[in-house]
Amino acid sequence: MPNHSSKVAYGSHQIRSQCAARRYVEERFRTKLKNARINLFIRRTESKSELLKKYGIEKYDLHPGYEFPESVRDLIPSNVPEYITPPGKNYVKQIVRALYYFKQCALIGPSGTGKTHIVYFIAELTGLPIWEVNCGLQTSTYDLFGRYIGLGKENWIDGQIILWCRNGGILYLDEANMMKQDIAARLNPILDTRGHIVLTEKDNEIVKRHPYGYVIISMNPFSSEFAGTKPLNAAFRIVRAGAELRRQYQMGDLPYGPSPGDLMNWAILIADGSDPLEAAEESIVGTTSDDVEIQETVRRIIKRFFS
Ligand SMILES: Nc1ncnc2c1ncn2[C@@H]1O[C@H](COP(=O)(O)OP(=O)(O)OP(=O)(O)O)[C@@H](O)[C@H]1O
Ligand SMILES: [Mg+2]
Numbered sequence: 001m002p003n004h005s006s007k008v009a010y011g012s013h014q015i016r017s018q019c020a021a022r023r024y025v026e027e028r029f030r031t032k033l034k035n036a037r038i039n040l041f042i043r044r045t046e047s048k049s050e051l052l053k054k055y056g057i058e059k060y061d062l063h064p065g066y067e068f069p070e071s072v073r074d075l076i077p078s079n080v081p082e083y084i085t086p087p088g089k090n091y092v093k094q095i096v097r098a099l100y101y102f103k104q105c106a107l108i109g110p111s112g113t114g115k116t117h118i119v120y121f122i123a124e125l126t127g128l129p130i131w132e133v134n135c136g137l138q139t140s141t142y143d144l145f146g147r148y149i150g151l152g153k154e155n156w157i158d159g160q161i162i163l164w165c166r167n168g169g170i171l172y173l174d175e176a177n178m179m180k181q182d183i184a185a186r187l188n189p190i191l192d193t194r195g196h197i198v199l200t201e202k203d204n205e206i207v208k209r210h211p212y213g214y215v216i217i218s219m220n221p222f223s224s225e226f227a228g229t230k231p232l233n234a235a236f237r238i239v240r241a242g243a244e245l246r247r248q249y250q251m252g253d254l255p256y257g258p259s260p261g262d263l264m265n266w267a268i269l270i271a272d273g274s275d276p277l278e279a280a281e282e283s284i285v286g287t288t289s290d291d292v293e294i295q296e297t298v299r300r301i302i303k304r305f306f307s
Contacts, residue, residue, distance in 0.1 A: 055092040062098040063212040074127035102260040104215040115218040129169035135179035144187035176217035241305040
């Protein structure tokens, strides 16, 4: 029986440069030769298809029949050490499935819990390039959306987010809760059903979100430690409130956790001009339960993100 074992041998944040650690499958054979017992170990690197199977994600092809252009292929991570999953969990599958069905997903957890790591690991498994933006840094809108260089209007350079829109892959917004309001506001149209962005700085060019453009946002949980955190824009608040409701559902505190479809309905009503709490009544509160007390709990949770 092959004995699957994983070795992770690194501990810095420089995940992309950590190429030494590998994933192994170990096969053990026991035999007897005359009176001697022989234990034989054969160790080989675990193949991609074995890993897809191991995590149960073979059926979620995130770019069916599509090969990423040569120019972005080196943004697809390789040799990322395996993400060690706590017993009984399958975060890899949960995230890949969310990307497959809803195109986006939010990771919320304290520093050092492997958010960045799992994103790189998933990008490698699913063969997607990563466009990483650290929202906590003083990244300018030029870096993210693009700019003209030199004189005149000949030399436009796309920023990171526009490159992602055009080429596809994972847009990884790290520390999304630190995102500046102007950037968050511009991102909203690509995150919602409109699926495009208007480049006001480039004669209002409309750039559509690539069909295989996925978004993962990561955030540290809200606490006084992060006093500098800006209030989140509606889209991110929805994602966060949704994540909290689903967490409570998983813990057994709520009878239902809103599906991304419910969250989308909520977002549509807000985008249509409804007050977020009123919109939640129709899309989230009533769907969670008929029980008045539970509905009150849901309202309280939502208010934490929208007041
Ligand atoms: N489940 C895990 N399996 C393997 N390595 C892990 C795991 N969790 C954390 N690590 C390792 O711990 C270190 C910190 O992880 P990572 O940088 O991904 O955390 P993070 O949640 O993104 O933190 P931050 O919020 O500070 O960005 C990395 O070296 C990472 O490889
Ligand atoms: Mg990180």
